[in-house]
Amino acid sequence: VPCSYIQLARQARRTREQQIRQIIEHRKLPEIGLDDSLIEQWLNELSQMDSNNFLGNIGVGEREGRVYSSLVAKRHYSFSHGIGRSGDINSVQPKAAGSSLLNQLTNELVLDTVKYLGLRTIKSALVIPMATGMTLTLCLLTLKKIRPQCRYVLWSRIDQKSCLKAILATDLIPVIIEQIQTDDNEELHTDVNKFEQYLKNCTNLNEICCIYSTTSCFAPRAIDNVVELSLLCEKYSIPHLINNAYGLQSTKIIHELEQSKRKGGRIDYIVQSTDKNFLVPVGGSIVLGYDQESLDRLSKIYPGRASITPTIDLFITLLSMGRRGLTDLIQKRKLLHKQFLDKLIRWTSENTEHILKTKQNPISIAVTLTQLPSEHITQLGSMLFSRRISGARVIQIGKKQTIDNYEFENYGSHSSTSKYSYLTVAASIGIQEEHIDLFIKKFDILYKKVLLMSTNQTLNDLNIVD
Amino acid sequence: VPCSYIQLARQARRTREQQIRQIIEHRKLPEIGLDDSLIEQWLNELSQMDSNNFLGNIGVGEREGRVYSSLVAKRHYSFSHGIGRSGDINSVQPKAAGSSLLNQLTNELVLDTVKYLGLRTIKSALVIPMATGMTLTLCLLTLKKIRPQCRYVLWSRIDQKSCLKAILATDLIPVIIEQIQTDDNEELHTDVNKFEQYLKNCTNLNEICCIYSTTSCFAPRAIDNVVELSLLCEKYSIPHLINNAYGLQSTKIIHELEQSKRKGGRIDYIVQSTDKNFLVPVGGSIVLGYDQESLDRLSKIYPGRASITPTIDLFITLLSMGRRGLTDLIQKRKLLHKQFLDKLIRWTSENTEHILKTKQNPISIAVTLTQLPSEHITQLGSMLFSRRISGARVIQIGKKQTIDNYEFENYGSHSSTSKYSYLTVAASIGIQEEHIDLFIKKFDILYKKVLLMSTNQTLNDLNIVD
Amino acid sequence: VPCSYIQLARQARRTREQQIRQIIEHRKLPEIGLDDSLIEQWLNELSQMDSNNFLGNIGVGEREGRVYSSLVAKRHYSFSHGIGRSGDINSVQPKAAGSSLLNQLTNELVLDTVKYLGLRTIKSALVIPMATGMTLTLCLLTLKKIRPQCRYVLWSRIDQKSCLKAILATDLIPVIIEQIQTDDNEELHTDVNKFEQYLKNCTNLNEICCIYSTTSCFAPRAIDNVVELSLLCEKYSIPHLINNAYGLQSTKIIHELEQSKRKGGRIDYIVQSTDKNFLVPVGGSIVLGYDQESLDRLSKIYPGRASITPTIDLFITLLSMGRRGLTDLIQKRKLLHKQFLDKLIRWTSENTEHILKTKQNPISIAVTLTQLPSEHITQLGSMLFSRRISGARVIQIGKKQTIDNYEFENYGSHSSTSKYSYLTVAASIGIQEEHIDLFIKKFDILYKKVLLMSTNQTLNDLNIVD
């Protein structure tokens, strides 16, 4: 094969290697995503730096990263040692230099990514191979460790079980601060006053582990007023844990978080889901912090090793998106949220329902179901489900639920004083325009079907085809 | 294409489907492993039962299992929803019937497998997508929940950081019970008497969370005397948590566990690693229990969702092994442990060293390093490492280590009164005979190299080629 | 797992199976392409119908489809038996019902596809696992078989080696009919008169194997006048073989072919490349015919078996495209050809060059290089190559080339009487708009560089950055 052909090929190869080298050097998400083959090649090179893949490795320990099934080895790109060592989930493994590098690099890419998304004051990011719920528990255990007398968590009510259960898994006691409904609209807001009252009246602040707020949530609950809560935390020297499960996809939520810090508030940990924000399978979360020390404390409390899978998924996905791909997704979501809202407003105006006004919720939308016979309202949910519509939630007021001795009125609606039954839908990252249209079409039919349930009419009478 | 050809093909296909049907019906590990393509086909069929893979699915929720990268989707066989719902890691997901089935089936296959391995009295098994350390923490948090007054964990000392850190991550306090060295041999045994003394003298047994014992460990520590400890637990109504990290690969350890129960002892949770016992990548563990209720309690404490990856890895691997493949691995390990021991005994007899007598450790072997100059002894470790020998540990006595305010003499040797520096190696599942021989050859050279360090001689003088 | 979840999942699965069933029943390319996982699932199901994948198959023959490497098995979806039996490349294999079905189905999908593209009178299609050149040879061998006295092929000159070599591989003798240049433009046209003259003067028409024409080609050669040639073939009862290598991507070429038939002309075989038209790797071709008998004759002359790989590639690609995907590609190509032409016209007007007028070539464009010093003109080609521009061809007039005793003037230009040196580029299927712009930018620089070669100036003098 002539030299000139080879030279050209070599040069082309260098261009590819250059892309990798730049990412390694600058630890920044590239502007344009890498193609799949380059990402896989890089992963393969990294995994070959792990001892289990060394040619001529002799393993005489109790864990040697051996993998029985080639299917399994393949799906893990031959990574086998996980991340973390006994003392620290973020520490380097002598047996697994490649895994260790991949872990560090991914954490730095995530840090760059969240800064790029607008959280410019963040100092450190850690991918934890557990979903948000368990990671929140880990954060609470870490805070408890530095506040040995603590017993209580001040929690702004949100009706998602795992948020509460993250507290209950530790033996901390939740102090539930109900949402308030403002006069002029139907949105549920953080009752900042009640938080402050509680702190003022508290005789021993050391008994309080932290304030635990939530940003991303279902309408009509607003994102918590993290700015004011952060200022309270600073004022009373109380840690602040934020559940930002799917908040990275919203420019508004990011703005609120960034403002909290810029205005001098206190935030210790912000926890977010990898799957809900970056379109990977369930399994990981990201903890963000404003100083390295807090995150070190967290990583050092983790006993033993952990899966590298969520790290790999995130590594592949971020590199594949590049800044441009990520920006596109986020802008598209914002746009589609607006479209979804507009189309639902149009629908409500034709159906004597209305949208609950929730300016402070940039993702979820709540549509009242006032006209539906209350005895049939839950059927709407199962009807939607059986039409392959997933994620729409029907909330019927008046239901009580007890979780671990804690009783909640109107569970699901985030508030003991909700007045309407409603349906929530979300325009979350990755949603397609056609799905919005299809949803409205199908919902309209099913709504009418339920509407007719107490009469003797059927859809046929209205000339509607189901 | 003629009918007869098609018919034959259909019939062949039915044979394959039959294999799957039998496993689903009997929930038993098949005698002979399935081939890869059948396993993959099954996984694909299951994942198509999840809503994110439905044709025509309309997702209007905040988590719709969308996956950005096709590389990522592929490595997860398009599973995306993980396992667990807010309340319970083992609960069924409406959006993900396939994932839920896979999870249930894997738990049942694991139960059948451990029964087949000899733990016949076990009633329930749960794959947890966290490694052993964090899973032990989860068990402790669960026990703490039902024993609200508890503060202490009675812990039989073992010098592996993550064992201790699993306690420290909760805010329970470890009561460290040192190992004892029996007169007639050099093995370290559980100090059962001291455990009983402690319990006898305890004024409020409710303050004790549990006894926390360890089976698999490095020589010269023996596996804990789980029979006696279980009987103590039963007698004093104290929970018993067993760290059986890599014990499923040893018929001896399984025998001890089974005996503990048969003799009427109490065991609440046995925790083992998926990677160390079943040759999958790090990331999961298995919790075994003797009643469904205990495991339900555990699964219900877990907040939120979790990765399905360790479940998939185990599903693939177990089906791929079949009973026969697993038995072969376990028998081969036992045989190679014996060979390794014999070969090391021969080596010691030629080098004025000896093997620490440890009948109660079926996996790990400790070789004294009495002849080596103590100032050079740790170099042996790094020399082994740089020859691509992984897993061999050099323990030098006389070292103190402090972990979270707890100080340990001779850390690494499991005992404050160890007398010898030594090297440990293990014959763990998957080890190859040729690796044993290569290890001894290389170790012999390096041993001699270190031996000569205080003299002026080199290996050349002894005509040894490094 | 609750029944309702399973039911929904089953229903979703049925929707997917429905897609496959419809294709099997109607043998038509679906409107919308299938997703990758469905295609792979289908392939896996088909390959399991082959005996080498039967569970419990006992192979005691000399060819049992055994595959050593799992990498190889995987890349072939476990198909191993190829297609064809000793007598016939299209015949069914008893050992491989799945392969046979796949082969038949693909041929029918291809037939539907070419009809959809406009070749409505075509009756039969056959995917041949050899590239166009060797397939043209096979067609010639087949024609020779039914015309035992034949010795000559009437061939409309085209300067692509493999077109001529397809004749030379048989021992037929090419009668080379030069292109003619029409007065009013610079395009090279089929010299239909000379063809007819030759036939008229021929004493024994049985000595003529066929007329062999070419559609897709580099400008300034036009596509052959297949309408007139077909009419000649009909008139003189001479077979007509058409090399339509990359003509399926052009609506114009398809129109000409369809017209040839509709006007009563004779066409025996039309051969096209799978890779050039359908974006698969090199390796296959498609033979189209107007009666089943001709194609049967072709398939029956093929000795032995053949690879199923090009069939699999085409199956995947067509199903993945769907009609819509294919239409998009073809329309986009047409559009980009126009853009490319327009942009080059603009360039020529600024550089005292011009585009050779070639209305009858819908794919390739020829740009004169009259201003360049002739001694440096070929350097332009290697310069383009080393800038990673592939596919641009620089044709310098005045070169002779001898292929197997046949001498050609101005080889590469399709004509002994060409007047200009020129560059050809093509807008072929899959081209991107940005590539056109980048090409023109780079070409402009290199053109100027060569222009300056006979002067003492450099690009710097013109303030151009290379």
Add this chain to the structure above:
Amino acid sequence: VPCSYIQLARQARRTREQQIRQIIEHRKLPEIGLDDSLIEQWLNELSQMDSNNFLGNIGVGEREGRVYSSLVAKRHYSFSHGIGRSGDINSVQPKAAGSSLLNQLTNELVLDTVKYLGLRTIKSALVIPMATGMTLTLCLLTLKKIRPQCRYVLWSRIDQKSCLKAILATDLIPVIIEQIQTDDNEELHTDVNKFEQYLKNCTNLNEICCIYSTTSCFAPRAIDNVVELSLLCEKYSIPHLINNAYGLQSTKIIHELEQSKRKGGRIDYIVQSTDKNFLVPVGGSIVLGYDQESLDRLSKIYPGRASITPTIDLFITLLSMGRRGLTDLIQKRKLLHKQFLDKLIRWTSENTEHILKTKQNPISIAVTLTQLPSEHITQLGSMLFSRRISGARVIQIGKKQTIDNYEFENYGSHSSTSKYSYLTVAASIGIQEEHIDLFIKKFDILYKKVLLMSTNQTLNDLNIVD
């Protein structure tokens, strides 16, 4: 990550790269096979040297190696340009340096492999991406080219259709030389005398294209007497084409071929199947020659490009086997052939049948079916087929078959004078011992079933369970 870890990892990586470098330098099959990940990595690196995978490549030609489906790209490791250029199947492509390198390297590895297998005098090897039948046709076309007057092929009868059809596809005329049955045994031998007679009597030897012999074949035909035929070819200056379809797996056949050359015989081309000898899917063949010139002539007659798939399959498989893996397979086959024969002899002695004595056939075995009622004998074949036994052939004497005007008595038995109906089975490369046992068991039952067909008995009467 500490330097020492990285250094160790780098060193391990170098060991891997070293393996590749050695193969490139020495062009020899390695002793021990490479592992899959290393092979894939190498393929990926090679394919990145092709222009279609260059980052920043601008394609303005008519064939740019674009691939639509990522499934297709993946299965071809992103190779897309195939092999060969218009003039020559073995020539280098400027656009595809990686493909070209892979092609050259594979041809050299194949050459080394066949030498290692015992064909030490071979000078050149060429992988042709067509199966044996079509490749034999290509060889004949090449020979015809240098012998322009030739019309006949002297062919030693073998009843496999594709062998004959390889002649018929060219328009050469087969001169069929029947096999002879030696007095002392039942084996069919090459009638060397008749060959010589024909040549002696021939007035114009230039009319003979070649002698075309076959080695591997079904018993009771022996491998052709290639030694004597080669000497005839040398004596009369006639080319010699050998169909060695599955002969590379037999040490005996290799010995005969090597002897032919060493004794001064003439062999022009030896053609063998890649799938039958090296356990890859159908699609390729290997042509071996004793001088570079003959193979160049062959490669230069091939018009256009061709698939690289068979080359990739062979590359992967040979590297994966290594010399040791290949040797193991070949020795195991030899052993199992002996076992199969012994077990069948035992069976025949119990069933009043016998094995046709065929010392000169090292692969296939023929068992007489003298006791079976002739009207039911063919049913045995379909019964075997429907029990998933593939490759066993039932030959019933007395059948005529006409192929393209050539009529054969006792078609399938290679001889017009065969006396027995019989069954053939083969012990070919990759056969498993358990399959031999299962075959005999099932055959025994079916044989008895057919035996009873003319009586009124059933298997039940004989207490045999089917």
